[in-house]
Amino acid sequence: MPPRPTDPRRGTRGGVTDPDLDPAGASPRGGAEHGTGRSRSGIGDARRYTPRGRSLREADAERGQRRGGDPFRPALKVVQGGADEPARRGGRAGAARAQDRAPIDRTGRDRAAADGAPEPAPRARRTPPADPVAGRRMGQGRGAGAGGARTGGRSAAGNRIPTRSRIAQGAGRGGPGKPVRRPKRQVALPEPRRRLRLASVLMLALFVVIGGRLVELQLIDAKAYAATALVNRIQTVALPAPRGAIYDRDRKILVHSVEARLVYADPGMVKDPQAAARQLAPLLAKPVSELLPKLAKHTFKNGTPVRFEYLARGVDVAVGDKVNALNLPGVRVEYDERRDVPGHDLAANLLGFTNYDLTGVTGIEAGYNKVLQGIPGERKFEVGGGDVAAEIPGGYNDEKPAKPGSSVQLTINSDLQYHVQTVLSQQMQKVKADFGSAVVLDVHTGEVLAQASYPGYDAAEPANATAKQLRDANTDLVVDPGSVMKAVTIGAALQEGVVKPDSTVTIGPAIRKGDTTFADTHPLPQGTRITLPGIFAYSSNVGAITVGDQLGAQKLYEYQQKFGLGQATGEGLPGESPGLIQPPKNWSGSSYGSIPIGDGISTTPLQMAAAYAAIANGGVWVQPHLVKDTITPDGTVTPAPAPRTHRVLSTQVADELRQMMEAVVTVPGATGHKAAVPGYRVAGKTGTGKFVMPNGKYDSHDVASFIGMAPAEAPRYVIAVFAHATGNGGDVSAPAFSDMMGFTLAQNHVPPSSTAPPSFQVTR
Incomplete structure (x- = not known):
């Protein structure tokens, strides 16, 4: 009994369809004429249905469409009555009849082809496995050789079996033997797995960077960024x-x-x-x-x-x-x-x-x-x-x-300061002074009780003041002190024992030193023997120069330093001038005549007042100062540093010198009568010096001065008055001194002097 038409093994060897079988040669009516070689059994088409329900031709058509072929080719064949349709209508009976009419030779060729009928073009089909052993197991014909259908070979009849590629070429050109142009090779796409791995690595790296930055922001730099953000929100007032x-x-x-x-x-x-x-x-x-x-x-x-x-x-x-x-x-x-x-x-x-x-x-x-x-x-x-x-x-x-x-608490007494300023201003206006100064010192403590300058200004409106008004004349201005220097010269001679309180000096009306002649305002005949109180009373230049010669230049220079000349007092005001004194090596011939009487050196009014305070204080120099205490915001009072002090003269010499200077106020014809204070003994000295202008030349006006102390028997205060005006100290400055000293003594309840001033012999 022949096998069932639907047996897939029919017409195959080992389950592989014979390459010479082509369903395209089937009869249009479902059968084929036996022996014609132009028709084949319908079983070919029956076997081409796949398990999915589609024929291999439909699958080939779908693959052809994907490969750029004509997707409508199968449909056209059906419309035109293609060879596949009879096979489908014939069913199993048609397939059986075709099998009977056209038996397949074991060599895989149609018998009709052996009779000389023309062989139809072979149909392209799937390429069998390349393994020769597998090929033989799958039923390939022995005549095909070891290469099988892939390599081509010859059938039992001696015909060459075309390779799959050649079959495809023949089918493409309508017949065998005609080569077909190979399609242009396409560029291979990248390997998807490599692209996936690369993308994964990149994404992982990105996440690592982001994660690291988050760790840095949240853990490492969190405090710093929080502080920065806080700073941006902080407002400072x-x-x-x-x-x-x-x-x-x-x-x-x-x-x-x-x-x-x-x-x-x-x-x-x-x-x-x-x-x-x-x-x-x-x-x-x-x-x-x-x-x-x-x-x-x-x-x-x-x-x-x-x-x-x-x-x-x-x-x-x-x-x-x-x-x-x-x-x-x-x-x-x-x-x-x-x-x-x-x-x-x-x-x-x-x-x-x-x-x-x-x-x-x-x-x-x-x-x-x-x-x-x-x-x-x-x-x-x-x-x-x-x-x-x-x-x-x-x-x-x-x-x-x-x-x-x-x-800051000063040593200034407001009431005394007001009175001193008023008196100074009135007197300076009266004598038409260019500038004036006045200072009141406590001889024992060095405290500045009043310090006034003329002209003054309104401290509430400093912008309206001139440079001349802003300066403090007591510390900013330096002058040639004039005859007030004679107290230093004679005091140094007394201390050195060159002269004694009862000594006399032989003088004349003038004396020459170097190229300069120095004369007296109260000239005395040549050979007059003048006493030390007489030198003070008449302000004898000749007598003071003679005493200076006996003292010597070096000693005079040393005592000028001891009295505080040539250096700032450190009172407390900025810009205080130190003045200028000359060492003997810088002296010229005329210096031996000018320096002992207060010319050729420069001092401030405050320096000269401190020197006289040393005489009034028993020979002890006390640093003048303005600041008494400092007071902190909580009320704590801190006293100012103690002033510097040093001894210049012995107490005895200081007392003797002070007593001699009373002659300036009491001796008839003396220069300082206008400095007397009713009820008090006064000791002091008048002076007439010079003012050096910025160009280095002396001004035409004088610097008239008076420096005194009271009560003379036990001094409490020293007042120095300087005026840059025309005139001498006895006329210009002494009246202002008298007023200021009288007010100071009364304000501080200093009792009047209980003893009369001594009597002085001027000449012998």
């Missing part, structure tokens, strides 16, 4: 530190700081400068012509717009409130501090002033700036964002309190 006050010896305010306001403008925001200037002028007490240029838009020299201009500083709080009430665009009011000087010109040359930044410029304000100036504080707090930028409740808040400056 300065807390001003009030400047310390300056008191007199009785704690009366001489200078202190008060709260004030500053008014400024941003010219770029001022809408109507003219109207703003008119409204501000009466409040700020400034003319419109001064305010308008500051309010109007203007630029710097480089073309940059000016955005800040001070309109007024240190104005009263009430004035600042009124300016704020105007609500002028571009005009602002801020906190300020102002130095208030209740006495205006009282001790102005002594106190000095500050700039707008409250930094001392002159006087005590400058000399004790570090003590007076406080340390500003600050308040830092956290603010929110936006235009309001308000403080965040409960946020960061740190306040560093300001440390107000310490106050």
